Amino acid sequence: MDIYSCLKRPSRMVDNKRMRTTSNFQWLFSTFILLYLMNQVNSQKKGSLHDLKCITSDLQVWDCSWKASSEAGRDAAYEFCIENRSHSCYQLKKTNVKIPALPPGDHEITIHSPHDFESFTSKFILNEKNVSLIPDTPEILNLSADFSTSTLYLKWNDKGSVFPRHLNVIWEIKILRKQSMELVKLVTHNTTLNGKDTVHHWSWVSDMPLECAVHYVGIRCYIDSLHFFGRKVWSDWSPLKNIFWTPVSQLHVFPQDRVILVGSDMIFCCVSQEKVSTALVGGTNAPFIHLDGENVAIKIYNISASASSGTNIVFSTQSNVDGAVVFAGYPPDIPQKLNCETHDLKEIICTWDPGRSTSLVGERNTNYTLYESFSGKHVRFQRVEAPMNESYQLFFQMLPNQEIYNFTLNARNPLGRSESTILVNITERVSPHTPVSFKVKDINSTAVMLSWHLSGNFTKISLLCQIEINKTNSVQESRNVTIKGVENSNYLVAVGKLNPYTVYTFRIRCTTETFWKWSKWSNKKQHVTTEASPSKGPDTWREWSSDGKNLIIYWKPLPNNEANGKILSYNVSYSSDEETQSLSEIPDPQHKTEIRLEKNDYIISVVAKNSAGSSPPSKIASMEIPNDDLKIEQAVGRGKGIVLTWHYDPNMTCDYVIKWCNSSRSKPCLMDWRKVSSNSTETVIESDQFRPGVRYNFFLYGCKNQGYQLLRSIIGYIEELAPNVAPNFTVEDTSADSILVKWEDIPVEELRGFLRGYLFYFEKGERDTSKMRGLESSGRSDVKVKNITDISQKTLRIADLQGKTSYHLVLRAYTDGGMGPEKSMFVVTKENSVGLIIAILIPVAVAVIVGVVTSILCYRKREWIKETFYPDIPNPENCKALQFQKSVCEGSSGLKTLEMNPCTPNNVEVLETRSTFPKIEDTEIISPVAERPEDGCDAEPENHVVVSYCPPIIEEEIPNPAADEAGGTSQVIYIDVQSMYQPQAKPEEEQENDPVGGAGYKPQMHLHINSTVEDTAGEDDLDKTAGYRPQASVNTWNLVSPDSPRSTDSNSEVVSFGSPCSINSRQFLIPPKDEDSPKSNGGGWSFTNFFQNKPND
């Protein structure tokens, strides 16, 4: 049994190894199975030692333990022997032993357990690979928290001193939250052991503020030794340590005043003793995350940028409120457009644009630091709280002997940092200050000294300054000057080539030679250069006075560029061979003087003076050399000037002079002159004084031996115009067939050009028949034209005219500028006298003869004439008059009586007296027209009814209500105006029946009176009562009064009616025209009453 056991034991623990290591695999495998089965039988039966296990925590000591059989008593003793080179055994009273770590390889272990009655010996093969490495449980030295940052700080000792060599250790840390220990974080942390005890630190930032919930932390480790081939196992978890916060008040919100990045998530929590009712984030409710007790939390997702005072988170309970503020913003943007330059080479100014706003202000705002890497110096941006678009700039004091600067601008805020760099050679980045104290001083009349001050240390560089010179009415000029720079000093520069006595405006700006930027322009300075003596004498001319005794000297004022100052006076002197005489000084505005000269040959000299001195004299000879060969020429200008040419004359040693004047002026006449050099042969005279249509005289003088000779005399116009007036002309003589016309010259002033001729028009025509319009138009054949181009001709005889005929004559002058106005005249030619006499005598003789014959005949036939033309009073029965009248009324055109001439207004005055009524009735034939025309006009409306009368027309059937109302007693027929236009056909038909109906002499009117007094006689009675009858049937009469305006006056007793009609005519005597009616009012005459009145005679 022992042997068995001894033999078999070793195979039990190391079977696997052996299988792998021995070469004879098959043999081992069969042996293993056999031994194993036997060992199992033995151990169960006899309770032998088994399950040898070895572990290590430090790789130096192996702790081996085994299991003994159940028979083994408590006081069992064991002998643990390691069968290696040095046989070592351990006498033990327990079933475990600590042995030094064994080297790699198999080691045979024999455990002998001597027992009272039997002994067991078990053998094991022990290899490092069978040993487990289980580190000691780590211990947390310290767990602390920074509540303000929600950070946990963990501290523990790795106990590295127990390990023999460097080892990698993996630590696993778990964080549990709330009393329910919810795992919120499990992290691993790698370190190495270096043979010494080392305390490790680890921190963790909680998303949940630590104040609101208890946090637990545990740690374990795993030693990752490469040289240990056994099993490596995690240590046990350390005892948990926790962190909690003891509230000091009823309600607390965490975290406070946190600055976070826009878009991040964040948890806020509230420690409360009572139930939290609401949580507001920027005004909106947020859902709760419940923590231990009454504590709650909320989570904000994707927070947006805050206003300047931050975003408020407010928790409230029944009785209390607390909150926190979070500032959500951005880290600083990279500073943009960083630029550094200097104004004075003493201080560098760096400017930049902060870029995107951070949404953070106050103490959370971005801090800027400007750092210079070569010198290691830096400056900080001192923020002045201002609007967002403030200018960002920093000043950096320049360092002596440093030209290259490498600037880094750091921007930093609670959320991050950024930077921007710039490398500058500062001598190339100079933008000088504006030059100040800019002054101008005179050097002489053509040069000035400019001075200005420029602050800055420019000793090492040269300045380039630009001077701007402005002269009135001149182009602006710029001059650049380079100046050696100095420190904080005045700079001087001389500016020459200026004109004397001229107003200049200067200003200056500067830069450096290595151009970067111009400074601003300095202030402008105006300066007048000093005077210099005039550079030339005045342009001089002379004229002899009209009496030839005095010489008038003219000179022109000097132009500014020659005067060189203000001309104060002129000195005029004249000299001959014998003497020289000076006149007294002539003050400036005067530009001519007169000298009485004894003789002709003097040299006159004129000198202009200003405060700086005198001009050189200009000299002119008084003598005029006569020229016999002189004729007057004509010239017309071109454009604004007039061109004069002449032939070159070598005799003319000095210059030519052209003078001109207005020819209408009296002599000596001088408008202006011009000098032309002696080798010229042409000049153009232009002057603003020239006017079109004005004649000027031009004189060309040549200068010869100090005397002037008139070479040419020219009259000219700058532009010719048409004559202003027509020539005055008269008829000198007329005959039956011709007229002699004579005219006068037109004055030069009115001619306005060179006269080129006259145009003479003539035609038949009376003065009144103004056919002469458009006489000059050539199209008219009856107008004859004569063009007189010989301007010396002053008369013209027109022949081949008709006798005793009126002729219309027109004369006008013309120049190249056009036709002048015309002057016209009517002339009647004399008649042929014989023809005239015959023409008178024959008609006279014929008239006498006819008169005599007529007288004789009339005398002889006087009875017949009387019968024919003046019959006796007509017998009504003969009705001759009626017939005559009828023909009249039928519109015989031969009789004017029926023309529709204006009707005499037939005003009938109706007196409202009863007595008048019978009167009318009695005189039935009284014409209402003739009755009282004068009275009618003057009638007073109260008493009369004035009626515009229409001849007696009555429709007997028609009662006349108008008449009733208009006074009742009126004896006049009133015709309704509205019924004026009755059909015309009817009267005409009835007219044919007139002879039938017409019985005897009838009154022309039938008065139908509806008065209250004269009561209505029956219609039948009317015929009887009316004595006088109309000459035609009254039935045919028409009620017409076409043009009488009906009175609209309601209470008027004056009612005006239509015009009177011829008795039996259908026509109105007054034509239907309103304007004709008033005419007829005045007169009481008409053909109607002529006939009617006649019988009364």
Next chain:
Amino acid sequence: MRVYVHVGPLCLLTLLLPPLSPAAPISPAEPINQAYSLALYMQKNTSTLLQTYLQYQGSPFSDPGFSAPELQLSSLPPAAVSFKTWHALDDEERLNRAQGAFLALTQHLQLVGDDQNDLNPGSPILLAQLGAARLRAQGLLGNMAAIMIALGLPIPPEEDTLGLVPFGASAFERKCRGYVVTREYGHWTDRAVRDLALLKAKYPA
């Protein structure tokens, strides 16, 4: 003695004058009148100050109708008092309380101004109104001192009501503190108007 004018800038100029020397006994009516005028003028601006202040603090402060009467400051005496107690106060006590309150208010307004300079540096309107309110409170203090001199009452010594405590406050606490200060400034101004009206009736000119 300068006369108050009902124009803001002129008022502010006169506010800064030091209190009168106690040597010249004068009628209390004039200083009471002046103080009353100033208090009336201040009263017109208190609600504007409170609204402006709240407007810049964000929601829920800036929400319409915001009110948190439960917020109080221990360093600031509340203006609320029972009418009976108030009415029974004698002149000295009445003026002392008002004096104490406005002294505390001037210090608190300075503190709130500093707080807002950090929280709302880009809001010159708010900062100006806070500064103006503080100057007016100081002016009223001076006027009250003049009244006390005129009435022959001792002037209480100035105290530091703020102490060291408030500087560590969180932004939310600072906002709330500012709210309480501007609110109490209004309440105390209302009360001062009543106090001075009562004194005015008591000491007619």
